[in-house]
Amino acid sequence: xxxxxxxxQGVALPEADAARALALAKPTNQKxxxxxxxxxxxxxxxxxxxxxxxxx
Amino acid sequence: MxxxxxxxxxxxxxxxxxxxxxxxxxxxxxxxxxxxxxxxIARLDTDDALRAAEQADRERKQGTTRGALHGVPLAHKDLxxxxxKVVACGSKIRRDFVPDLTASVLQRLDAAGAIDIGSLHMAxxxxxxxxxxxxxxxxxxxWNTAHVPGGSSxxxxxxxxxxxxxxxLGTDTGGSLRHPAAMCGVTGLKPTVTRVSRAGVMPLSxxxxxxxxxxxxxxxxxxxxxxxxxxxxxxxxASAQPVPRYEAALDGKARELRIGVPRTYYYEAVAPEIKARxxxxxAVFRTLGARVTEVQVPDVDLINTLMxxxxxxxxxxxxxxxxxxxxxxxxxxxxxxxxPGLFYPGTRYLEALSMxxxxxxxxxxxxxxxxxxxxxxxxxxxVPTIEETTRGAPADVARIIxxxxxxxxxxxxxxxxxxxxxxxxxxxxxxxGFQLVGRPFTEAALLRAADAYQxxxxxxKRKPLLT
Numbered sequence: 044x045x046x047x048x049x050x051x052q053g054v055a056l057p058e059a060d061a062a063r064a065l066a067l068a069k070p071t072n073q074k075x076x077x078x079x080x081x082x083x084x085x086x087x088x089x090x091x092x093x094x095x096x097x098x099x
Numbered sequence: 100m101x102x103x104x105x106x107x108x109x110x111x112x113x114x115x116x117x118x119x120x121x122x123x124x125x126x127x128x129x130x131x132x133x134x135x136x137x138x139x140i141a142r143l144d145t146d147d148a149l150r151a152a153e154q155a156d157r158e159r160k161q162g163t164t165r166g167a168l169h170g171v172p173l174a175h176k177d178l179x180x181x182x183x184k185v186v187a188c189g190s191k192i193r194r195d196f197v198p199d200l201t202a203s204v205l206q207r208l209d210a211a212g213a214i215d216i217g218s219l220h221m222a223x224x225x226x227x228x229x230x231x232x233x234x235x236x237x238x239x240x241x242w243n244t245a246h247v248p249g250g251s252s253x254x255x256x257x258x259x260x261x262x263x264x265x266x267x268l269g270t271d272t273g274g275s276l277r278h279p280a281a282m283c284g285v286t287g288l289k290p291t292v293t294r295v296s297r298a299g300v301m302p303l304s305x306x307x308x309x310x311x312x313x314x315x316x317x318x319x320x321x322x323x324x325x326x327x328x329x330x331x332x333x334x335x336x337a338s339a340q341p342v343p344r345y346e347a348a349l350d351g352k353a354r355e356l357r358i359g360v361p362r363t364y365y366y367e368a369v370a371p372e373i374k375a376r377x378x379x380x381x382a383v384f385r386t387l388g389a390r391v392t393e394v395q396v397p398d399v400d401l402i403n404t405l406m407x408x409x410x411x412x413x414x415x416x417x418x419x420x421x422x423x424x425x426x427x428x429x430x431x432x433x434x435x436x437x438x439p440g441l442f443y444p445g446t447r448y449l450e451a452l453s454m455x456x457x458x459x460x461x462x463x464x465x466x467x468x469x470x471x472x473x474x475x476x477x478x479x480x481x482v483p484t485i486e487e488t489t490r491g492a493p494a495d496v497a498r499i500i501x502x503x504x505x506x507x508x509x510x511x512x513x514x515x516x517x518x519x520x521x522x523x524x525x526x527x528x529x530x531x532g533f534q535l536v537g538r539p540f541t542e543a544a545l546l547r548a549a550d551a552y553q554x555x556x557x558x559x560k561r562k563p564l565l566t
Contacts, residue, residue: 054423054441063435068442074404075443079450082457089449091456096291096514096539097340 119170169212202299219254249282274507281477284530296331359470415440
């Protein structure tokens with residue numbers, strides 16, 4: 044489980060809310076990590092998106 | 100008078116056939132008459148609007164015209180900041196928020212001569228594809244008030260369809276311009292991300308948010324886009340790409356248009372009564388000389404997942420303090436969509452951002468290979484009732500809410516422009532729309548195609564019977 048410790052967020056969620064949010068986040072975290080492992084290159088970074096939009 | 104399109108209204112004012120005061124009084128009167136029935140008005144600025152309209156008429160008599168929207172009454176989603184006015188963003192938390200600045204897009208509309216009559220209802224903090232709002236009540240669909248108007252720019256869709264105002268600005272993070280446009284039977288343009296300034300607009304997600312118009316016609320949207328698009332010193336992210344003359348590009352032609360139809364993913368969830376209207380719209384384009392071909396799309400489920408991570412994390416960052424201090428002032432349905440953003444590590448968030456260029460490039464090179472635009476459903480199912488989106492088992496409600504964004508939310512991750520166009524009605528008389536999605540900064544091509552379609556169809560001219 045890749046959850047961020049509560050004290051780092053500074054948001055004390057009730058247990059039920061945290062459990063629900065974690066349940067939603069867990070498979071998504073897994074899917075993003077797998078996609079990143081398969082696709083992401085070192086040179087990929089967010090600014091490349093704007094460059095692509097602008098045809099560069 | 101209220102049946103005129105925005106462009107017709109502006110032209111009628113310019114020719115002296117009607118005054119701004121007449122149009123503004125009509126808009127205010129319809130807002131009072133229909134506003135409560137549809138629950139689509141957040142705030143009316145009657146005195147300010149009439150003063151501005153009188154000034155616009157004086158200027159026209161003196162031979163002065165401020166711009167392309169001189170004297171035309173408009174109203175916008177209640178998240179565009181207007182200095183000195185309450186901008187609640189559909190929320191309890193910002194119920195009394197009075198900004199000390201005016202959104203750049205509102206300043207541009209003012210400079211072009213538009214009359215701002217007030218602000219329009221919306222989903223809480225722009226968080227619902229149905230238009231759900233627990234604090235101020237649900238906005239209603241003008242075609243059948245038991246049904247949702249679509250959200251989150253719910254008041255914009257309802258007020259334009261109900262002929263209260265000629266057009267409205269809204270925002271789109273996962274479909275919030277296209278949902279109400281489709282469900283209310285009007286035209287909505289989500290521009291390329293960064294095409295329009297977001298300075299002075301309450302954010303939901305900095306990476307995904309787009310400002311755009313909802314109006315009755317593609318031509319109306321073109322006129323508004325020429326006013327609002329372009330670089331803005333107040334928004335470093337706003338693109339410096341030149342703004343085309345969108346309206347001048349509308350020549351009624353679709354002969355050279357190449358339309359791609361991705362049968363996988365986008366059409367998989369489409370109900371038969373919706374598919375019939377979508378197929379009819381493609382037949383119209385064929386009669387105009389467009390070429391329609393089937394295309395393949397990459398993994399849209401992954402695109403949707405990455406979109407969700409960006410939206411949830413950025414929204415959680417924006418709302419973190421309020422989640423801690425004013426938790427109970429959010430509707431459960433809204434808070435539960437933000438909270439997962441607290442549980443994605445920074446590495447996942449940055450990966451989602453970093454994959455955006457290569458995935459968008461892959462999407463454009465694959466799905467748009469050899470075509471100019473993609474033709475997609477806007478909403479794959481008939482417009483649901485308010486009850487279907489608020490009552491019943493949570494899983495059923497979550498399912499129908501999720502289906503509404505099936506064909507829209509991934510487009511925001513890709514940052515691509517998309518126009519939603521009315522295409523008829525389902526058997527219950529609720530509107531059906533299609534989307535045309537283009538390459539980055541091809542709004543002119545989308546508007547041209549939508550305008551060509553609207554020259555030979557009259558779905559955008561149909562109006563709801565409101566008594």
